[in-house]
Amino acid sequence: MEPCLNFYKSGPEVLNAMTGLTLHIARLGLGKSFVKWVRLRSHHINGCSRCIDIKTSDACQAGESKSRRTVGAVWGETPLLVQQIWHLLIRLQAPNTRSPGHQWPLSFEFRSNGPSNSTGDKLKTRPWHLHISEWLTGLGTKAFSMHRVFRTVVALGLASASLSYAQALHMGFVQLKQSDGGMTAVFYPTLKAEVPIQKGPFSFSWAGDALPERGNKRLIVVSHGSGGSPWVHTDLARVLVERGFVVAMPQHHGDNYLDQSEPGPISWTKRPAEVSRAIDAVAKNAALAKVLSFDAVGVFGGSSGGHTVLSLAGGTWSFSRFRDHCEKNIQQDFSSCVGFTTLLEGNGLDVLKIWAAKRIITWRYSEDKNQQYTDSRIKAAVAMVPYAADFDPISLAEPKVALGLVIALKDVNQTPSFHVEAIRKACLPQCEVIMTLIEAGHGAMLSPLPPMLPGSIENYLLGDPKYFNRNIELPRLHGLIADFFTKKLYAFPREL
Numbered sequence: 001m002e003p004c005l006n007f008y009k010s011g012p013e014v015l016n017a018m019t020g021l022t023l024h025i026a027r028l029g030l031g032k033s034f035v036k037w038v039r040l041r042s043h044h045i046n047g048c049s050r051c052i053d054i055k056t057s058d059a060c061q062a063g064e065s066k067s068r069r070t071v072g073a074v075w076g077e078t079p080l081l082v083q084q085i086w087h088l089l090i091r092l093q094a095p096n097t098r099s100p101g102h103q104w105p106l107s108f109e110f111r112s113n114g115p116s117n118s119t120g121d122k123l124k125t126r127p128w129h130l131h132i133s134e135w136l137t138g139l140g141t142k143a144f145s146m147h148r149v150f151r152t153v154v155a156l157g158l159a160s161a162s163l164s165y166a167q168a169l170h171m172g173f174v175q176l177k178q179s180d181g182g183m184t185a186v187f188y189p190t191l192k193a194e195v196p197i198q199k200g201p202f203s204f205s206w207a208g209d210a211l212p213e214r215g216n217k218r219l220i221v222v223s224h225g226s227g228g229s230p231w232v233h234t235d236l237a238r239v240l241v242e243r244g245f246v247v248a249m250p251q252h253h254g255d256n257y258l259d260q261s262e263p264g265p266i267s268w269t270k271r272p273a274e275v276s277r278a279i280d281a282v283a284k285n286a287a288l289a290k291v292l293s294f295d296a297v298g299v300f301g302g303s304s305g306g307h308t309v310l311s312l313a314g315g316t317w318s319f320s321r322f323r324d325h326c327e328k329n330i331q332q333d334f335s336s337c338v339g340f341t342t343l344l345e346g347n348g349l350d351v352l353k354i355w356a357a358k359r360i361i362t363w364r365y366s367e368d369k370n371q372q373y374t375d376s377r378i379k380a381a382v383a384m385v386p387y388a389a390d391f392d393p394i395s396l397a398e399p400k401v402a403l404g405l406v407i408a409l410k411d412v413n414q415t416p417s418f419h420v421e422a423i424r425k426a427c428l429p430q431c432e433v434i435m436t437l438i439e440a441g442h443g444a445m446l447s448p449l450p451p452m453l454p455g456s457i458e459n460y461l462l463g464d465p466k467y468f469n470r471n472i473e474l475p476r477l478h479g480l481i482a483d484f485f486t487k488k489l490y491a492f493p494r495e496l
Contacts (some may be wrong), residue, residue, distance in 0.1 A: 033062040040069065065479040170194050171241045172210040174288075176281045182251030184278050185230035186288065187237040189215040189244060199231045201451050214291040215244025218489045219282060221275050222249045223301030223308035225445065226267070226339065229257040235447035236300070239478040243486060246292055250278035255304065263304070263339060265322050265365055265390070271308040272373035275299060279377060296379040298485045302406075302445025303414065306386020310423065313381045314400030315391045316372050319365035322390035326361050329389075329418060330354055336387060336414045337361060340457050374400055380488035382434060382481055384445045385411050388419040393426035402488040403431040406445075406477065410468070413442035413461040434484055435477050439468040447474050 036059040043051035059069050172190030175183040192210035196203065220240055222233050230237075230249035237247040252271050254262030279297055282288050301309040311317070326337035331354060334344050338357050344350045370392075381399075384406035396403070405427075407420050414420075424433060437444055443462035447470065452459040464470060 033059065033064040036062040037064050037069070063475050063479065065476075065483050170210075171206045171238055172212060173197075173206040173208050174210075174285075176248075176285060178251060178253075178274075178277065178281070180253045182253060182256070184251065184281055185249045186246065186282060186285075187234075187241050187249075188246040188288065188291070189213045189241055202231050202234070202448055204231070204234055212246070212287050212291045215241070215246065216486070217291065217293040218244070218296060218298065218485070219246045219248060219279065219292050219294065220298040220300060220485060221278050222247060223271060223275060223299065223305035224249060224252065224256065225301075225303035225305050226255050226263045227257055227260045228252075228303075228305070228446075232446040232448065232450060233300075235474065236478050236481065239475075239482050240485070243482045245298075245482075245485065246282070246288060248278045248282050250274050252304075265319050267304065268307050268311070268317070268387075269371055271304070272311045272375070275308060275312060275378075276375045279375070294377050296489045297375075297377045298380040298382070298489055299378055300382045300384070300481065300485075302384040302386070303442065304387055305445075306383035306420075307388065309381045309383040310386055310388055310391055310396060311371070311373050312375060312378050312401070313383070313403045314374060314395060314398075315388075315423075316370045316395040317390040317392065318370050319367040319390075321392070323361050323365045325389040325418065327358055330357060333389070333415045333418050335412070335461055336389065336419070340461065343457055343460065380404075380485055382406065382484060383420070383423070384408075385414060385416075385442050386420055386423070387414055388423050389414075391423065393422050396423055396427045396431070398430055399427055402484075403427060404434040404481070404484045404488075405431060406434050406481075407436045408440035408442060408444050409436065409438050410440060410465045411442045432484075434480050437468070437473055437477070439465055440470075440473065441465050441468065444468065444470065444474065444477075447478075 036055065040052065040055040040059050043055055056069055060066075170190050170192060171194060172188045172192065174186050174188075176186060178184055187206070189212065190207050190210040191213050192207035194205040194207050196205050197208070198204075222230070222237070224230065224233065230251075233249060237249070240247050251258075252267055252274055253259070254270075255264075255267035279294065282292065283294055299309055299312055301307070307317075325333070330337050331344070334354075334357075338353075342353060344353065378401055380402040382404040385408050386405075405420055405424055407416060407424070409416060424431070441462070441464060443449055443464060446462065449462070449464070449470070452463060
């Protein structure tokens with residue numbers, strides 16, 4: 001039997017170039033899961049079943065979603081890959097080809113006599129792909145199996161050489177003025193490098209007022225919860241931006257972290273139209289409009305933001321349904337009726353609290369008029385832990401848009417059985433449950449989670465339950481939400 005090729009001896013310069021390439025890729029910030037995914041795709045091409053088994057496990061551990069791991073073998077038919085990956089995979093299919101005018105931007109220093117720790121070796125610099133290509137050509141038929149081995153490394157080199165992809169991973173940020181005096185925060189792909197940013201207790205990084213780069217041409221609008229801000233949805237925004245989306249977060253008038261004068265049903269009547277105005281504002285911004293198409297927009301929201309989403313999905317609700325729910329179920333769903341003002345504590349004051357709350361609710365919310373609002377540009381919606389007890393479930397049996405739900409089973413702020421579970425029962429199978437978080441509470445919709453005082457009402461209603469691991473669960477959830485929007489909004493690029 002002919003001995004296997006020892007590529008350490010036959011091509012030391014190539015090995016050195018490959019090592020430099022691998023180190024360079026590690027420094028690019030492409031994302032561990034993406035690199036694992038490219039390796040997995042390479043082995044699909046190579047036809048190595050054992051390698052596919054190993055790399056599938058690696059990609060899973062790195063956080064790559066089940067959908068993208070599964071469709072990797074037939075990437076040309078799936079909408080789950082953004083434009084930059086699509087370009088990369090075309091090159092990966094034929095790694096020795098390049099488009100007219102394409103330049104290989106990366107070169108690496110290597111030691112002329114192969115790997116060595118000696119400081120006296122002469123250093124040379126040459127593009128990495130030339131070393132690999134010329135060495136494989138020189139080996140002739142012996143290189144057949146080695147072509148497979150090196151194709152994985154070449155693929156990752158192409159990922160790094162595709163500067164549009166590597167740099168588009170940066171997140172840009174701009175604020176657009178609203179007619180009501182508020183600001184709409186917009187996150188988007190950009191080529192400009194990020195810088196550290198401090199927003200209240202949060203530390204972020206983004207490129208402020210940078211020139212937007214074209215991603216998948218789709219816009220996602222995020223409706224924040226009652227008293228919320230854009231900062232508590234920044235982790236989700238980053239995942240969406242990395243997938244090529246532009247993300248806009250309007251400031252809901254009278255129900256945001258700067259102004260909490262009109263929370264609850266009063267705000268809910270205004271919120272859907274505020275989402276539409278946010279879409280309009282982005283469309284009027286020349287730089288953003290240039291990289292977007294507005295025929296298929298997505299919307300995400302949690303809690304009161306989830307209420308906004310259900311409205312935009314075709315649901316009808318009324319003040320009187322809110323009143324009726326609270327009169328009947330206030331003891332079991334107290335916080336969803338009174339907000340963050342007080343809690344039931346199992347003492348004599350509870351009777352007084354319930355009586356006062358019912359009197360106020362009956363006085364303020366007796367109107368029977370159905371509230372309805374839709375926007376034809378919105379084609380997909382995700383409601384996470386939504387306030388939903390005031391909706392007519394039948395109105396969402398046939399959602400007007402693709403509707404996804406996220407359920408947190410340990411939500412004590414909005415008891416699931418009265419809210420999201422009622423909608424789920426009505427809309428299945430026309431809607432879908434994106435994820436059920438078994439150990440999560442209401443605050444799982446917030447990432448990063450704001451600091452809260454121990455023992456406070458906010459901490460009780462929004463704090464993570466003991467066994468909820470947000471560092472594991474939320475990256476997975478955000479990936480699934482991105483998958484949902486990518487699929488439902490047809491983000492697969494039809495033009496190169």
